Ligand SMILES: Nc1ncnc2c1ncn2[C@@H]1O[C@H](COP(=O)(O)OP(=O)(O)OP(=O)(O)O)[C@@H](O)[C@H]1O
């Protein structure tokens with residue numbers, strides 16, 4: 001077992017009927033890392049995330065998240081992780097402050113403690129002026145920013161993000177990526193980032209993992225993978241080129 005690993009899996013697998021979604025996944029992530037989790041549609045990224053979060057059970061193999069088994073100790077894992085799912089849900093008939101207060105109350109945090117934190121979190125993600133607008137009137141980018149505010153409020157050790165920039169305009173994308181990076185630099189959170197946006201992933205990730213057909217076919221720092229696959233040591237190498245090279249080899 002890797003002593004420094006905050007996330008670790010061994011032969012983690014998930015099958016839906018005849019469909020193998022995740023196939024013998026063994027990898028680990030160290031505390032404080034920003035890990036870019038890449039792969040085409042249907043390659044098993046969301047299924048992996050759900051297993052790490054204890055939201056779905058593995059068919060085989062195991063995972064440990066901060067020392068806990070997500071299947072058997074789901075509540076302990078939920079306490080120390082933050083999760084921004086593909087389709088983030090808030091209550092449309094409540095405003096941003098009310099939504100975050102509601103979440104804080106669910107977590108037994110008294111209003112006197114959560115209120116100043118909520119104010120600070122909304123300010124950090126640039127939603128101060130929209131704080132009293134009902135979520136029904138929020139754009140996709142504003143919802144994602146509120147998702148980040150929720151992370152600031154909860155202050156977890158690990159954050160799982162599933163496609164946080166999907167459908168956002170370039171400015172919205174840049175902002176979300178900056179907020180994610182600040183969760184790492186200001187708060188030393190471990191970030192597990194699933195995304196198709198290779199440019200943004202390249203900007204902030206320490207390491208990446210490439211999933212294809214439920215298997216992680218490559219894992220490591222981008223420069224190392226570029227050297228191995230393309231034989232170049234150029235720091236300016238684009239992750240798109242590295243990714244495509246792996247992808248073409250597996251599905252010619
Ligand atoms: N609840 C489910 N029931 C049956 N099959 C499922 C279920 N969830 C996922 N799958 C299948 O498992 C495989 C992996 O899906 P998953 O959602 O993990 O992929 P992904 O990498 O997150 O894809 P995307 O990039 O499109 O989000 C796919 O073949 C998918 O059809």
Ligand SMILES: [Mg+2]
Pocket residue numbers: 045046047086162
């Ligand atoms: Mg997915």
